[in-house]
Amino acid sequence: MVTNTSSIPCKPLSSSFRHPRLSKRHNLRVRRLNRRRRVLKEEAKKNKRVRVVKMEMKNLKLFMVNRSIIEENEKLRQKALLLHQENQALLFQLQTKLSQQQKQQQQSLI
Structure with a gap:
């Protein structure tokens, strides 16, 4: 019994290990x-850079506003x-006047 080997197509061994080629369409999709x-x-x-720049600008504006508020606060202080000093001086003058008037009233009663 002899088998006919010529009727069976024989593939080379190396081609069976090759990966099937990817289609051009697939390559294009991946790209x-x-x-x-x-x-x-x-x-x-x-x-992200734009957001960072916007945040820095907002921070700078708030810093400047805060600085002006602090300066105004110092002026008001x-x-x-x-x-307060003027009020204390006027209060002292009023107290001395009242004490002088009380002394004069006491002397006039005597």
Whole structure:
């Protein structure tokens, strides 16, 4: 019994280990996805930088407003101190006047 080996097509051994070639359509799809991912990452970085710059500008504006409020507060504190000193001086004058009037009334009663 002799078998006819010529009727069975024989594939080379090396071709059976090869990976099937990916289609061009698949390669194109992968490239598009990779490009889209890269573009999205770049946009995210750009948006983050924009947000950081906006936050820094907002922080600077708030710092300047805060600084002006502190300066105004210091001016008002100085005015309040002067008014308090003036009030103390007027109170002292009033007390001395009243004490003099009381002495005069006591002397006139005697």
